[in-house]
Each structure stands twice: as structure tokens, then as C-alpha cells.
Amino acid sequence: MRLEFDGYSVHSACTIGTLSRMTETIRPRHSLFVRVTHWLTVLSFLSLLVTGVEIIISHPRFYWGETGNVNTRPLFTIPIPSSRSSVPTGYGYVLPDQNGWSRYLHFQSAWIVAGTGLLYVAFGFFGGHFRRNLLPARSDLSPKRLGISIAHHLRFERPSSEEAWSYNVLQRLTYLVVIFLCFPLIIWTGLAMSPAFESLVPATVLGGHQSARTIHFFMTGFLVVFLLLHVLMVVLAGFRNRMRAMISGRVTEPQERV
Amino acid sequence: MNKLSRRQIITTGLAATAAASGLAVAGKLAGRYGLIPPDSGGIYGPGETLTYVAQRVLTRHTLAREFSQSQISNDPFANSVDPLGEEFQRFQSGAFVDWRLAVDGMIARPAFFSVAELKSFPARTQITMIGCEEGWTYIAEWTGVPLSHILELVGTLPQARYVVYRSIQPEAWDSIDMAEALHPQTLVSYGMNGVDLPVPFGGPLRMRIPRQLGYKNVKYITRLTITDNLKQFGKGLGSGELGAEDGYAWYAGI
Numbered sequence: 001m002r003l004e005f006d007g008y009s010v011h012s013a014c015t016i017g018t019l020s021r022m023t024e025t026i027r028p029r030h031s032l033f034v035r036v037t038h039w040l041t042v043l044s045f046l047s048l049l050v051t052g053v054e055i056i057i058s059h060p061r062f063y064w065g066e067t068g069n070v071n072t073r074p075l076f077t078i079p080i081p082s083s084r085s086s087v088p089t090g091y092g093y094v095l096p097d098q099n100g101w102s103r104y105l106h107f108q109s110a111w112i113v114a115g116t117g118l119l120y121v122a123f124g125f126f127g128g129h130f131r132r133n134l135l136p137a138r139s140d141l142s143p144k145r146l147g148i149s150i151a152h153h154l155r156f157e158r159p160s161s162e163e164a165w166s167y168n169v170l171q172r173l174t175y176l177v178v179i180f181l182c183f184p185l186i187i188w189t190g191l192a193m194s195p196a197f198e199s200l201v202p203a204t205v206l207g208g209h210q211s212a213r214t215i216h217f218f219m220t221g222f223l224v225v226f227l228l229l230h231v232l233m234v235v236l237a238g239f240r241n242r243m244r245a246m247i248s249g250r251v252t253e254p255q256e257r258v
Numbered sequence: 259m260n261k262l263s264r265r266q267i268i269t270t271g272l273a274a275t276a277a278a279s280g281l282a283v284a285g286k287l288a289g290r291y292g293l294i295p296p297d298s299g300g301i302y303g304p305g306e307t308l309t310y311v312a313q314r315v316l317t318r319h320t321l322a323r324e325f326s327q328s329q330i331s332n333d334p335f336a337n338s339v340d341p342l343g344e345e346f347q348r349f350q351s352g353a354f355v356d357w358r359l360a361v362d363g364m365i366a367r368p369a370f371f372s373v374a375e376l377k378s379f380p381a382r383t384q385i386t387m388i389g390c391e392e393g394w395t396y397i398a399e400w401t402g403v404p405l406s407h408i409l410e411l412v413g414t415l416p417q418a419r420y421v422v423y424r425s426i427q428p429e430a431w432d433s434i435d436m437a438e439a440l441h442p443q444t445l446v447s448y449g450m451n452g453v454d455l456p457v458p459f460g461g462p463l464r465m466r467i468p469r470q471l472g473y474k475n476v477k478y479i480t481r482l483t484i485t486d487n488l489k490q491f492g493k494g495l496g497s498g499e500l501g502a503e504d505g506y507a508w509y510a511g512i
Contacts, residue, residue: 058392066325066387069394071333084392086338099391100505101302107512108305195389196313196469196511199320209387209395 028249029165034129035246037120044113045223047105052220054102057095058083062217066208075214110190117183124179133167134176140169159237164251171233174226182223189216284311292419292435296488296496297508310509317511318437322468325385330451331396336458339427339477346426346478354462359446363422363484366413373448373462379403379411384443386468388475391510399452400466402445405482409439414484422483422491423465425476429499432476433488433508434467443468446479471510473501 030038060078061068068074070087081091083098124130139145149170152159159168167175192203192212206212234242245251285307288294293311297303342350349357358370382404389395405421422433438444447466448455455461460477467474488496495502502508 055393059390059394061394066329067331067395067397069331069333069335069390069396071335072331086335100507103391104302104306104505104507107309108302111305111308191512193389193393194313194512195322195387195471196317196320199322199469200317202323204323209389213393 029245029251030249031127031129032249033120033123033127035249037116037123038246040116041113041120044109044116045227047109048113049220049224051102051106051109054083054098055106056217057081058097058099059087060089061087062214063210064207064214065210066203068210110187113183114187117179117187121179134172134179136169136172145169156236163237164241164245178223178226182219182226186216186219186223189213189219295507295509296433296494297502306507306509309512313509313511314435314437317469319441320469322386322443325387325397327385327399329397330385330399334396334398334459335394336456337390337472339458340429342427342457342478349426349462350457357462357480359463359479360481361408361412361484362481364415364418364486365409365484366415367411369412371408376403376446376448376463379407382442382445383449384445384468386443386466388466388468388472390472391506398450400445400447401449402447402466404442405444405446405465406440406442408446408482409484412484417486418484419486420484420488420496422485422488423476423479424481424483426478426480430476430478431492432465432474432497432501433485433491434470434474438467438470441467441469446482469511473506474510 028035056078057080060080060082061070061074062076062078063072064075080089081093081095082089083095085094124134140149146169149168152168153170189206189212191197192201192206193209193216198209203209203212206215241252281304285294288307288311293307293314295306295310298307354373357373359372359376360368360370362368380403381401383399383401385397385399387395387397409418409421418436420433420435421439422431424431434444443466445466447460447464448462450456450459450461455464460475460479463479464477465475465479483491485491488494492498493503496508497503497506500506
């Protein structure tokens with residue numbers, strides 16, 4: 001049996017489970033850099049999510065354009081109680097104000113996720129991670145092959161054992177969209193709400209200050225859906241094994257074959 | 259395996275050392291240029307300092323967007339304020355003729371200005387957005403004296419680094435650095451949308467700092483103190499019970 005990944009190849013005589021464990025120590029499934037940046041992103045994303053929700057609670061109304069406040073007709077309202085008595089919510093009580101620490105932690109986490117993201121993108125380009133692991137093969141992009149992959153996913157089929165070592169085409173496309181579209185857009189719309197940054201790069205191009213806030217909210221929703229699907233896929237593929245691959249880098253073949 | 263992990267340990271060690279020394283150098287430089295915010299202690303200090311330094315480096319001189327007449331909000335929201343006391347009501351019943359803005363601290367000529375005197379100074383009118391940290395915004399036209407004009411008039415000393423401003427409400431005080439104080443759009447504002455600044459919006463005098471959030475734009479201003487050190491005010495965090503002492507960031511450019 002011959003395994004090939006990341007330009008390294010490992011020859012092993014094994015055809016059954018016992019010996020294949022030898023291969024697990026040769027090279028990690030995910031490089032140390034990918035593992036560290038992955039978990040830093042997980043931590044900061046969860047912290048951004050919790051603090052973001054706290055901030056929304058102080059004004060759970062959304063608008064389009066430049067301006068919007070309690071005197072303006074909203075685009076939509078989230079039907080939750082608020083931490084401000086000035087916001088009409090229909091609830092008879094006001095939640096405690098959590099914005100002070102939420103804002104501090106939101107921006108601190110934003111720094112961590114943005115710094116991690118920059119390092120990751122630099123590493124991805126220069127280290128070959130994007131080319132090797134994320135860029136889909138041209139042959140995989142044919143409608144037929146894409147159709148097959150979509151059908152596999154829709155049937156919730158367990159991935160084949162080779163997918164323990166490389167991403168499938170839908171996975172690659174999704175990761176590219178998240179990395180190069182969602183994260184840049186959510187960072188930009190976040191910065192567009194900063195009055196100082198906004199004096200450098202006006203929010204006009206995004207449709208205005210309130211539009212930027214609304215887009216920021218929808219991008220959050222999109223990323224939460226991505227997170228849920230991502231975790232669902234990990235569970236379907238074998239939670240223990242995939243988690244081990246992202247924590248220690250090791251993959252055990254036999255479990256994939258069960 | 260051993261070789262690889264040794265290399266990884268060395269690389270990680272080097273990266274960590276580089277990051278730590280980079281942070282230390284950045285911290286030293288930030289301190290040297292006065293770019294450490296007063297609320298930089300505690301677990302959120304690093305993020306807060308990074309934001310402050312980054313925005314000071316990138317936006318020291320940038321101008322807040324100014325809008326057209328047609329973009330002025332028909333529905334500005336004044337937000338709620340703590341009840342205004344008897345003293346304020348006495349000033350209000352006298353049409354704020356007796357209202358004074360005291361200016362003291364590191365200046366050559368301490369002064370008191372009436373609203374009428376402030377109105378006689380060169381004025382600036384600008385249509386800008388005010389945004390609350392909660393997320394809501396409105397656009398209005400504000401008229402006032404650029405704070406830089408007042409600072410020049412009273413002979414601000416070169417070692418001054420901050421302007422502390424106080425409201426008739428003792429809990430509402432705050433401060434800005436000199437970069438913000440000398441910025442052409444930073445006003446001591448007395449007019450809004452062509453009329454005297456209405457009381458719910460902070461009349462007779464309100465700080466207007468369009469490049470920072472609403473809570474820095476303190477209403478009912480009575481006193482400016484120019485200083486080189488914020489430690490001596492309140493708990494030393496640069497703003498009062500409605501700002502840093504309530505857990506809100508001192509620098510509110512974001």
C-alpha cells in the first residue's frame with residue numbers, strides 16, 4: 001500500500017489494520033500551522049459571536065442606508081428583549097447592560113482573528129497550502145463531478161477513506177468562500193461601523209453605516225450556518241478521528257474503514 | 259519524528275520569542291509616543307491599546323464624512339439622560355445667559371466663556387453622523403466653536419496631552435487626547451440643524467467629536483481642564499461613571 005500526501009510518500013506493507021497504525025506518525029494530517037490557526041480562529045469566533053449577540057441585545061433592530069434609530073422604521077427587528085429601556089421590544093423588562101466588556105472583548109478577539117487570518121493567508125499562499133489543499137482540481141469542477149459530490153453530501157454518506165487525507169471538492173469551495181469572501185467582508189463591515197476608521201474608508205460603498213451593520217449581521221448568520229454544517233460533517237466523518245486529526249495531526253486508518 | 263518535532267519546537271520557540279519581543283518593542287514605542295490609553299490595564303488592555311495605536315497611526319488627520327442637507331435625519335434620537343437637577347433648571351429658565359464654560363489646567367490664561375461669547379468666536383458648521391455604541395445613528399448639522407480655537411485662545415502649554423471635559427451632571431465627564439482635541443471637526447457645539455442646541459440633545463453646550471462614538475459627546479458642558487496626566491481624575495481611567503468607570507472603553511473611535 002502506498003500513501004501519498006503533501007509530496008511525501010510512505011510505503012508500508014500493511015493491508016490490514018494493525019500495521020497501518022505505523023503510518024500515523026509519519027506526517028500529520030494537518031500541519032501544525034493549520035492546527036494552531038484553526039483553533040485560534042475557533043476561540044476568537046466563539047468569543048466574537050457571544051459578545052456580538054450581547055451588543056445586538058442593546059439594539060436588536062436593523063436598518064438599511066446611513067441612519068437608523070428607535071424613531072426610524074426598521075428593516076427588521078429581532079423579537080428579543082433589549083438591554084436598553086429606550087428600545088421598544090414589547091417585553092415588560094430590560095436586560096442588564098453587557099456592552100462594556102462585550103465591546104472590549106469583541107475588538108480584542110477581532111485583533112486575534114484578523115492577525116491569525118493574515119498569518120494563515122500568508123502561509124497558505126507561500127507555503128503552498130492553498131494550492132495543494134484548497135484549490136480544487138480542474139477535473140473536479142465539471143458539472144458531473146460536482147453533481148456526484150453534491151449527491152454524496154445530500155445522502156449524508158460517510159466520506160471515503162481517501163477523504164481522510166484530502167478535502168473533497170465541495171469542502172474546498174466552501175473553505176475558499178469562507179476564507180476569501182466571508183471573513184474579509186465581515187471584517188470590513190465591522191470596521192465600517194467604527195467612526196474613526198470610517199473617516200479613512202467611507203461606508204458609502206457598502207450602502208451606508210446601517211447597511212454595513214446589517215451585512216455584518218447576515219455574514220455572522222452565514223458563518224454560524226457554516227460552523228453548524230462543518231461540525232455536522234465532522235460528526236458524520238467520524239468525530240473522534242477528525243478531531244484528533246485537527247488537534248494532534250494524527251489519523252488512524254482503521255477507524256475510517258469501519 | 260524526533261527530528262521533526264525538535265525543528266517544530268525550535269521554530270515555535272523562535273516565533274514566540276519574535277512575537278514577544280515585537281510586542282515589547284511596540285509597547286515601548288507606543289508609550290514613547292503617548293499611545294497608551296488610560297484603560298490599558300486588565301485583560302482587555304492589549305486589544306484596546308492596539309486599536310488606539312492603529313487608529314491614531316491611520317486616522318490622526320482624516321476627516322469624518324460630511325453629508326448633504328438632504329441627508330439630515332428627520333428623526334434624530336436624543337437618547338435618555340439622567341434627570342437634570344434644579345441648578346440646570348435655573349440656568350434653563352434664564353435662557354442659559356448665566357451658563358459658563360470654565361477653562362483651566364495647563365494653560366496660560368484661565369477663562370470663563372458665556373454661550374454668547376462662544377457664539378462670537380469663529381464658528382464651524384458641519385453635517386456629520388453621530389453613532390451610539392449600541393448601533394444606532396442619525397445625521398444632523400452641528401454648529402460650534404472648534405475646540406482648537408479655544409485651546410489657542412487660552413494659551414495651552416506645549417506639554418498638554420489631554421482635554422478633560424465635565425458636565426453639569428457630575429457623573430458625566432470624559433477626556434480626549436490632543437490629536438482629537440486639535441482635530442478641525444471637534445467642536446464645543448451650541449447649535450443643531452440651524453437652531454440653538456435643544457436641551458435633550460445637550461444644549462446649551464455639548465462636545466461634538468464626530469470621529470468617536472456618542473458617549474464621548476458629553477452633554478451640558480461646564481468645564482474644560484487641560485492636563486498632561488489623566489491619573490488624577492476620578493479613578494484615573496480617563497472618564498467617569500458613564501464611561502470607563504462603568505466598563506466602557508476610554509477611546510471610542512470604534
